[in-house]
Amino acid sequence: MSFGELLLRICPDAGGGWLKENSLPFYVGGAEANVATALALWGIPSAYLSALPDNLLAHQVAEYLEEKGVDMSRVLYQGERLGLYFLPKGKDVKNAGVIYDRDHSSFSALKPGTIDWDAVLADVGWLHFSAISPALNQTVADLCGEMLQAAMDKKGITISVDLNYRPKLWQYGVAPTAVMPGLVQYCDLVMGNLWAAEKMLGIPVDTALTGTDRKEDYLEHARISSEAILAKFPRVKQVAKTFRFDRGQGGIQYYTAFYAGSRGGAVGAGDDAGNRLYSSREYFSDKIVDKVGSGDCFMAGLIRGLFMGGQVVETLEFATAAAFQKLFIPSDATDQRVEEIQKFMTSYAR
Numbered sequence: 545m546s547f548g549e550l551l552l553r554i555c556p557d558a559g560g561g562w563l564k565e566n567s568l569p570f571y572v573g574g575a576e577a578n579v580a581t582a583l584a585l586w587g588i589p590s591a592y593l594s595a596l597p598d599n600l601l602a603h604q605v606a607e608y609l610e611e612k613g614v615d616m617s618r619v620l621y622q623g624e625r626l627g628l629y630f631l632p633k634g635k636d637v638k639n640a641g642v643i644y645d646r647d648h649s650s651f652s653a654l655k656p657g658t659i660d661w662d663a664v665l666a667d668v669g670w671l672h673f674s675a676i677s678p679a680l681n682q683t684v685a686d687l688c689g690e691m692l693q694a695a696m697d698k699k700g701i702t703i704s705v706d707l708n709y710r711p712k713l714w715q716y717g718v719a720p721t722a723v724m725p726g727l728v729q730y731c732d733l734v735m736g737n738l739w740a741a742e743k744m745l746g747i748p749v750d751t752a753l754t755g756t757d758r759k760e761d762y763l764e765h766a767r768i769s770s771e772a773i774l775a776k777f778p779r780v781k782q783v784a785k786t787f788r789f790d791r792g793q794g795g796i797q798y799y800t801a802f803y804a805g806s807r808g809g810a811v812g813a814g815d816d817a818g819n820r821l822y823s824s825r826e827y828f829s830d831k832i833v834d835k836v837g838s839g840d841c842f843m844a845g846l847i848r849g850l851f852m853g854g855q856v857v858e859t860l861e862f863a864t865a866a867a868f869q870k871l872f873i874p875s876d877a878t879d880q881r882v883e884e885i886q887k888f889m890t891s892y893a894r
Contacts, residue, residue, distance in 0.1 A: 545580075545590075545591040545592070545593055545618070545664075545665075545668045545670070545671055545672070546576035546577065546579050546580040546590070546591070546592050546593070546672045546673070547576060547592075547593045547594070547671065547672070547673045547677070547688075547691060548574055548575060548576030548577065548594060548651075548673060548674060548676065548677050549574050549576075549594060549595075549627050549646065549649065549651035549652070549676070549677065549680075550572070550574050550577050550592070550594045550596060550605060550606075550609075550619075550626070550627070550651070551572075551573050551574040551577075551626070551627045551628060551629055551646075552570050552571070552572060552573070552605070552626060552627075552629075553570060553571045553572075553573045553628075553629055553630075553631055553836065553876055554568055554569070554570045554628060554629070554630045554631075555568070555569045555570065555571070555630075555631055555632070555633050556568060556630060556632055556633070557632065557633050558632040558633060558641075569633075571836075571875045571876045572605055572608055572609070572876065572877075573836070573837065573875075573876025573877065574594075574627075574676075574876070575674045575676055575706060575708055575837075575839075575840050576592070576594075576672060576673060576674055576676075576677075576840075577592060577594070577609065577614075577876075577877070578837045578840035578841065578844070578876050578877040578878075579672055579706075579840050579843050579844045579847070580592045580609070580614045581609065581612050581614060581877040581878075582840070582841055582845075582848075582866070582877060582878050583844050583847060583848060584612055584613030584614045585612065585613065585878065585879070585880075585881060586844070586848050586881070586882050587882070588847070588848055588851055588852075589615075590613065590614050590615065591614065591615035591616075591617070591618055591668070592609065592614050592615065592616055592618065592619065593618040593620075593664060594619055594620070594651055595619070595620040595621075595622060595623055595649075595650040595651045595653070595654050596619055596620070596621055596623075596626060596650050596651075597621070597622070597623055597624055597625055597626060597650050598621040598622065601626060602621070602626055602650075603621075605626065606619055618664055620650075620654075620659070621650075622650055622653075623649065623650025623651075623653045623654075624648050624649070624650060624653070625648060625649050625650065626649060626650070627645070627646040627649035627650075627651055627652065628644075628645040628646070629642060629643065629644045629645060629646070630642070630643040630645065631836070642712065644712055644713060646680065646713075651677075651680075651684070652680045652681060652684060654683070654684055654687050655683050655686075655687065656683065656686045656687050656689075656690045657690075659687070659690075659691070661690070661691060661694035661695075662694075665694060665695055665698050665701065668695070668698075668701055669700065669701060669702065669851075670701065670702045670703075670704070670847060670851060671691075671692075671695050671701050671702070671703045671704070672703075672704045672705070672706075672843070672847065673691075673692075673703075673704075673705055673706075674705060674706040674707075674708045675705065675706065675707050675708050675709065675710075675720065675724055675736075675740075675744055676708045676710055676713065678723050678724065678727060679710055679713035679714045679720070680713060680716075681716050682716055682718065685718075685723050685727075688727055689726060689727060692727060692730035692731075693730070695730070702732045702733070702850070703730055703731045703732050703733075704731060704732065704733040704734075704735065704843070704846075704847060705727065705728060705731045705733070705734055705735070706735045706736060706839065706840070706843050707724070707734065707735065707736025707737075707740040707741060707743075707744045707745070708736070708839070709736075709739070709740045709743045709744060720743055720744045721743075721744065721745065721746045724744040724745060725745055725746070725776070725777075728744075728745060728773075728777050728780070729778075729779060730779065731777070731779065731780055732779065732780065732781050732782065733780070733781065733782045733783075733784070733846065733850070734773055734777075734780055734782070734783050734784070735783075735785075735786075735839075735842070735843050735846065736784075736785070736786075737785055737786050737787065737788075738753070738762070738765060738766065738769055738785060741769050741773065745773065745776070747769050747772045747773060747776070749765065749769070750765055753765060757789065759787075759799065759823075759826065762787055763801055763821065763823050766785040766801040766803070766821060766823075767801075767803065767821040769783070770783035770785070770801075770803030770821065771803070771819075774803075774805050780805070781804075781805045782802065782803065782804055782805060782850075783802075783803040783805075784800065784801070784802045784803075784842070784843075784846055784860075784863075785800060785801040785802075785803075786798075786800050786839055786842055786867070787799050787800065787801070788835075788838070791828070793830070793831075794830065794831040794832065795828070795829060795830045795831065796828070796829050796832050796871065797826060797827070798826070798827045798828075798864070798867070798868050798871070799823065799824050799825065799826040799827065799864065800823070800824045800842060800860060800863065800864045800867070801821055801822065801823045801824070801860075802821070802824075802846070802856060802859070802860045803820070803821045803822075804818050804819070804820055804822065804856055805818050805819060806818030806819045822856050822857060822860055823860075824861055824864035825861065825864070827864070827865075827868040827892065829868075829871065829872075832871040832872060833871065833872045833873065833874050834870075834871065834872075834873060834874045834875065835871060836876055837870055837873075837875070837877055837878070838867045838868070838870045838871050839867065840876075840877070841863075841866045841867045841869075841870040841877075841878045842863045842864065842866065842867035843863075844863075844866070845859070845862050845863025845864070845865075845866045845867065846859060846860075846863045848862070848863075849862060849863065861889060862885060862886070862889070865885050865888055865889045865892075866878060866880065866885045869884075869885060869888055
């Protein structure tokens with residue numbers, strides 16, 4: 545089950561042509577919804593917990609995800625409005641051009657003590673959330689803690705988190721490092737890049753890295769960062785890192801890493817012993833279409849592999865290829881099936 549805010553992404557063109565054309569492209573999204581959609585597409589039982597207003601638009605959006613195979617029966621219909629964000633075409637979600645319109649949304653108004661976690665988590669084996677939800681306000685952050693504690697009490701539920709850092713959302717007077725460590729302590733799998741781990745968890749990044757483009761240097765720091773996370777959070781078993789670098793004129797370099805600890809929860813019986821960093825192959829492209837949702841696709845690929853008991857290398861390579869391919873899909877969530885991703889993996893050449 546994924547937990548987060550279901551959003552509409554609205555995409556005006558940077559030049560303002562949408563005003564003359566009376567056309568404003570939009571996509572259904574939200575980080576956790578993107579994960580749920582990918583898993584459903586890949587044949588993994590997938591459910592989504594969010595809050596939506598009880599109106600026609602919200603029900604249509606929910607039905608859209610249901611048609612993609614996501615179980616929406618846990619959605620709470622209450623509150624005032626659906627959350628929105630505006631992102632000019634061609635801009636990164638982390639770019640200053642992003643505009644959030646999420647205040648007073650149904651999800652942002654959620655409060656602790658209002659959800660029956662016994663009912664919601666009754667048949668859940670995996671719970672995924674991201675740092676975007678606790679970035680909204682203190683009450684949602686407290687609700688996340690309540691949810692994670694309930695999942696821990698249930699036992700047998702694997703918990704994963706994506707350390708999405710959105711500086712424009714952390715505006716309620718509390719630093720991420722004062723919130724996220726208290727939530728990550730419940731997690732089995734942590735995903736995020738080196739800089740997100742620094743912003744969210746206080747795991748420092750070597751400033752010398754900003755002047756290098758050597759994969760070996762970044763992977764070594766991924767190992768150091770991952771080991772620091774495992775040392776700080778005794779429940780964490782695995783840490784995943786993504787590396788996505790712009791290479792001028794719209795080009796991109798992409799690869800990932802996965803640190804498997806020795807605390808249990810190994811990915812496949814045939815893998816080597818824990819406490820080892822695995823790295824993926826590198827992917828390059830001279831041009832991409834849409835950066836939004838690539839990390840969510842990677843997260844979904846990891847969950848798929850872990851859920852199915854695949855080996856680390858197989859899991860990491862599938863997740864990385866799926867995430868790279870998402871860069872060429874103009875939407876928040878992937879639309880590529882397992883067979884298409886596997887075909888790409890065997891045919892890609894650099």
